[in-house]
Amino acid sequence: MAVYTDVAADELAEFLSRYDIGDLLSYKGIAEGVENSNFLVHTTAGSFFLTLYEKRVAVKDLPFFLGLMAHLAGHGIVCPQPVKTLDGETLGTLAGKPAAIIDFLEGVWPRKPNAAHCAAVGQALAKLHLAGRDFGMRRANALSVPGWRPLFDQAASRADNLQHGLRAFMSDELDHLEKFWPRHLPEGVIHADLFPDNVLFLGEKLSGLIDFYFACNDILAYDVAICLNAWCFESDHSFNVTKARAFLNAYGRERQLSTGEQTALPLLARGAALRILLTRLVDWFNVPPGAMVKPKDPLEYVRKLRFQQGVSSMRDYGVTPSGVVA
Amino acid sequence: MAVYTDVAADELAEFLSRYDIGDLLSYKGIAEGVENSNFLVHTTAGSFFLTLYEKRVAVKDLPFFLGLMAHLAGHGIVCPQPVKTLDGETLGTLAGKPAAIIDFLEGVWPRKPNAAHCAAVGQALAKLHLAGRDFGMRRANALSVPGWRPLFDQAASRADNLQHGLRAFMSDELDHLEKFWPRHLPEGVIHADLFPDNVLFLGEKLSGLIDFYFACNDILAYDVAICLNAWCFESDHSFNVTKARAFLNAYGRERQLSTGEQTALPLLARGAALRILLTRLVDWFNVPPGAMVKPKDPLEYVRKLRFQQGVSSMRDYGVTPSGVVA
Numbered sequence: 264m265a266v267y268t269d270v271a272a273d274e275l276a277e278f279l280s281r282y283d284i285g286d287l288l289s290y291k292g293i294a295e296g297v298e299n300s301n302f303l304v305h306t307t308a309g310s311f312f313l314t315l316y317e318k319r320v321a322v323k324d325l326p327f328f329l330g331l332m333a334h335l336a337g338h339g340i341v342c343p344q345p346v347k348t349l350d351g352e353t354l355g356t357l358a359g360k361p362a363a364i365i366d367f368l369e370g371v372w373p374r375k376p377n378a379a380h381c382a383a384v385g386q387a388l389a390k391l392h393l394a395g396r397d398f399g400m401r402r403a404n405a406l407s408v409p410g411w412r413p414l415f416d417q418a419a420s421r422a423d424n425l426q427h428g429l430r431a432f433m434s435d436e437l438d439h440l441e442k443f444w445p446r447h448l449p450e451g452v453i454h455a456d457l458f459p460d461n462v463l464f465l466g467e468k469l470s471g472l473i474d475f476y477f478a479c480n481d482i483l484a485y486d487v488a489i490c491l492n493a494w495c496f497e498s499d500h501s502f503n504v505t506k507a508r509a510f511l512n513a514y515g516r517e518r519q520l521s522t523g524e525q526t527a528l529p530l531l532a533r534g535a536a537l538r539i540l541l542t543r544l545v546d547w548f549n550v551p552p553g554a555m556v557k558p559k560d561p562l563e564y565v566r567k568l569r570f571q572q573g574v575s576s577m578r579d580y581g582v583t584p585s586g587v588v589a
Numbered sequence: 590m591a592v593y594t595d596v597a598a599d600e601l602a603e604f605l606s607r608y609d610i611g612d613l614l615s616y617k618g619i620a621e622g623v624e625n626s627n628f629l630v631h632t633t634a635g636s637f638f639l640t641l642y643e644k645r646v647a648v649k650d651l652p653f654f655l656g657l658m659a660h661l662a663g664h665g666i667v668c669p670q671p672v673k674t675l676d677g678e679t680l681g682t683l684a685g686k687p688a689a690i691i692d693f694l695e696g697v698w699p700r701k702p703n704a705a706h707c708a709a710v711g712q713a714l715a716k717l718h719l720a721g722r723d724f725g726m727r728r729a730n731a732l733s734v735p736g737w738r739p740l741f742d743q744a745a746s747r748a749d750n751l752q753h754g755l756r757a758f759m760s761d762e763l764d765h766l767e768k769f770w771p772r773h774l775p776e777g778v779i780h781a782d783l784f785p786d787n788v789l790f791l792g793e794k795l796s797g798l799i800d801f802y803f804a805c806n807d808i809l810a811y812d813v814a815i816c817l818n819a820w821c822f823e824s825d826h827s828f829n830v831t832k833a834r835a836f837l838n839a840y841g842r843e844r845q846l847s848t849g850e851q852t853a854l855p856l857l858a859r860g861a862a863l864r865i866l867l868t869r870l871v872d873w874f875n876v877p878p879g880a881m882v883k884p885k886d887p888l889e890y891v892r893k894l895r896f897q898q899g900v901s902s903m904r905d906y907g908v909t910p911s912g913v914v915a
Binding site: 269271272273275287288289290291292293294295303305310367368369370371372373374375463464465 | 595597598599601613614615616617618619620621629631636693694695696697698699700701789790791
């Protein structure tokens, strides 16, 4: 979790008075998220999320995130909507931080996703990509290939403390990806962080996508690659072809991957794995005081990267490239 | 907060199926509490608290805590009630830990208590003491005077790192309290931790007392002393006589303090301050990994202890000892 900023009841009540969402009943800091302080707020009108944006989120990006959530919700994607104040604003200030009230979505995230979960995520991701096409704002991906070398430089000197040879392994991979990263693939709005803890389910049914604070414009198939890594490995780090097939087929039914995207997918998945490995490694060596989170294991993504290095085509993901429109 | 134990959605749903409280909609780890893992659970029947008891709480004490909450609620004290399973149990096992479902009470705790809050707490504390009289179970206070010297021994060697002279200051105080601690004062069930974050309000109205996991049998006036320290000082560490008067008068209207209790109150308040100072000091030097809490400032209670050392009678708390039944 994260609750970096304490909020007093009277200042929260004052903040809420700018909205038409009833009177404050209770609020609890939530042990989730790393970037922001999050509270679950009960009012006489229902449940809401309160997010205080801490310094790791750039204030200039907030209109993109909040605008995207409103845009997607307007296009049938179930995601939290920012609540507007009586003056029509979605962003305010609380306890000295930029702050927003967001719909609270019921649902639980799957600790052990099964193939049905993976299929639901594939479908939702494709719908998100389609719905994002006519979103008017743009945000560059600060954590795409050009952003990886600075992360590598931060973590490199200590990498071998965690695993012998890790520095050279990452260095070689980074060289390869910088050289061969695909260009001219279809781009659009991507979620960029659609891990299981950002997808809510009620029973078997997907009830919402959350946490759009990495969303940006980038290669659409890169988002697919991120999900392959996040959803289709077992806890023993083995790759589950059944889940990958369910995920990719469900995605393809909504938005068919072009031949170029399919050819590039293994390389994109290597990039997606290195990106997570690098940020986890930086976090591992830099747990902020008071962050109240345990850093995630970087080595999980070393294993995933090694797997992706061995993938030669979509067949290794359990799907046949045939029948696909170029 | 504390969320020491991760709970998977399917095991929680299974756990909840033993209760008649509807289906799981969502659950969020709460950034509160130090001793336990707490979750706010939404079901189709409403909101509930899920507490997983971590090792700092002795399993053998749980029937006392849960029984007391049920007893007090049955005597008009607004406090969370443990919810019974279909089999009539209040304690189960989840994720390998003892676990209970507790009513969720709406309300917010006052960051800056005013005199009206203090009066409400005084009244509620006295009612709690009266309601506890016919509670059938007993639990010794593990953190009463005999428990302080082991805490002192744990923290003493490092105390002067925090403040020069702190070790000797505490040692002298401990000697004094061990020698002069009162006997034969009225005893009963005390809350023992009724700090502002354990008292909920909706507007000006007290909406509930929470967190009974330090409750025990001890001198009733010791509970009064704990509250004097916790509620009647300003954030600049000055003592607020108006708040103390409001608190003590409201307490006295429900349960009059005897002459013996009044005479002993300053000494009890010294003990209450030393007790908090010692546990905060031990916590300060022993933040458990993954605890996700910032330890509280021990020095706040050095200042409170020094104030209490200078108190000679109830007059220093803003009330006259006259008119009190001996």
